[in-house]
Amino acid sequence: MxxxxxxxxxxxxxxxxxxxxxxxxxxxxxxxxxxxxxxxxxxxxxxxxxxxxxxxxxxxxxxxxxxxxxxxxxxxxxxxxxxxxxxxxxxxxxxxxxxxxxxxxxxxxxxxxxxxxEFDLNELISLMASRITSSIIKIVKETKYFSVILDCTPDVSHQEQMSLLVRCVDMSDEKIKIGEYFLGFMKVDDTSGEGLFNVLVDSIKSFGLNVDDIRGQGYDNGSNMKGKHKGKAISFFGIVQRIYVLFLGSTKRWNVLLEHVPDLTVKSLSNTRWESRIKSVRAIRYQAPQLRSALLWLSEDGDTEPKDRSDAKNLYDVLGSFEFILGMVIWHDILYSVNIVSKKLQSPSMCVDSTLQHIEVMVNYFQNYRNTGFADSVVAATEIALEMGVEALFPVKRRSVRKKQFDETECNEAILQAEKDFETFYFLVMVDMAISSLKSRFKELQSFNEKFGFLMNSTSLKAMDGADLKDHCIKFVKTFSLDGSSNVDINDMISELAVMQSTLPDKPMPVMEIFEFVTEVDCYPNISIAYRILFPMPMTVASAERTFSKLKLLKNYLRSIMSQERLNGLATLCIEKKLLDEIDIEAIINDFAAANVRRNF
Structure with a gap:
């Protein structure tokens, strides 16, 4: 025993x-x-x-x-x-x-x-998933206004799946919070804008929600990095991916990598999320000498296949290029700073005011980095090159000859011109693209700030006079009016804000604390509606992208013929794990038993 x-x-x-x-x-x-x-x-x-x-x-x-x-x-x-x-x-x-x-x-x-x-297990899965979905719909209907988040991806059976999530204010508990909830995967045959819209409308109606209550929408466009200078990025990350593929090709080569690179291993690339490539660049940025020595060992190993030895020698020479080393440092600085802000913005509780603050800080960082970052990157790259035994010089291209003065040297001019070309056509292009992407992707948030900005800060709200308060309320009401009807009464909203100015505490309050104050006193209905329209605005589509991880786990090549109902049931149970832990198991068992009266439980 x-x-x-x-x-x-x-x-x-x-x-x-x-x-x-x-x-x-x-x-x-x-x-x-x-x-x-x-x-x-x-x-x-x-x-x-x-x-x-x-x-x-x-x-x-x-x-x-x-x-x-x-x-x-x-x-x-x-x-x-x-x-x-x-x-x-x-x-x-x-x-x-x-x-x-x-x-x-x-x-x-x-x-x-x-x-x-005796019984279909799918029925039990469906009962539990339906109970979770019903609780989500109840939360959405209590707050009335919500936003939708959409993203599409093909599954293992080559069927386009659209992930549908709703974002709203959860007022079901004492603690008010912003939540993003999964409603299901929808099969999409027409991926055009009209086709996605029709699937969205039909899905929203099938859940018993009102399409007219949608106040925001989020779609993914992270895979589109457009521009005539895109080739620079493709060339750099193509080399990073080649390094990963070379070592991953056999266990022997991977062991060689681990012997020379003890800390960070090389990572594969992501095709859509550019900021996530920091994991791929970090391993090379801080271990370039060790990684180059591993490539040299492979290129000289007689037991390695000739093709792999040739690839290793080629990559060894590339890592010995000062241009690549400098580009590696620049890309690491850009991706590292973007990754920090990206992680913060992916939180479901992120609101417009916080997002605008983070974006403004990010834009200011890149504007300063544009002025001083190249010189700092050259210093860091030079230190790496010296450690690797590489000459810290730019390759000199053939140029037209001109008459030189007595104190000029042709070599210095060519080197300086090569460095200037790299700064102009590589560094400045990358930084300007980062700044432009930040400004364009979150341009709509600036318009939200014009409409909701007076509600986001208690200090500025208390300092407004009657004329400014009226102007902001008129602009807000016009934005959310259709065919003569509005979500709020403009005169009542102006009166409520005038009274709230004198009742708000004197301490600075963020937007969520103001809404909690409005909810607690329960005498400002129009202001409450305004905040319930503000908070559902989606900042990112990260929650939709996370559902794809569950999709790949649930519907793999061994379960490629899984029905859509079973897929949505299992996905709901996995993604909404917190709600699953809160459901009444006894009620589920009773419903299951009532639906299958042949067995006595």
């Missing part, structure tokens, strides 16, 4: 989780969770712990006799084999006297197998 099952268990007690308990704290229990008498009162967390640790095996309990004068004996904890060995029976709770299917005394495990065989 396994002694660990006896000695490793301490009495653990169960108690309801309080609001003050943090997620990283250990749960506190007040009743013995190992006593079968209390098993009906255990919550989900206690049940998980009980299953993980297993039941306690006590040896000092006298079990009572049953109606047939039988009782449990400790000998059932183990099984003696014919050769004298004793094996522990760890699945005792699932066993019974019969090991045949469709037998009344075949135990819990075989009974579960019978249930799965």
């Amino acid at each position: 396994d002694d660990n099952n006896v000695s490793d268990h301490e009495p653990i007690f169960n108690s309801p989780t309080t609001e003050s308990t943090r997620a990283d704290e250990e749960p506190v229990f007040t009743i013995d969770m190992y006593d079968p008498v209390n098993w009906d009162n255990l919550d989900n967390k206690a049940r998980d712990i009980l299953v993980e640790k297993g039941p306690i095996r006590e040896e000092n309990i006298v079990f009572p006799m049953d109606a047939r004068s039988r009782r449990f004996a400790y000998t059932h904890y183990s099984r003696k084999m014919s050769n004298g060995e004793v094996h522990d029976r760890k699945c005792l709770a699932f066993r019974e006297s019969s090991e045949q299917l469709y037998n009344d005394v075949n135990g819990n495990f075989l009974a579960c197998c019978e249930m799965v065989a």
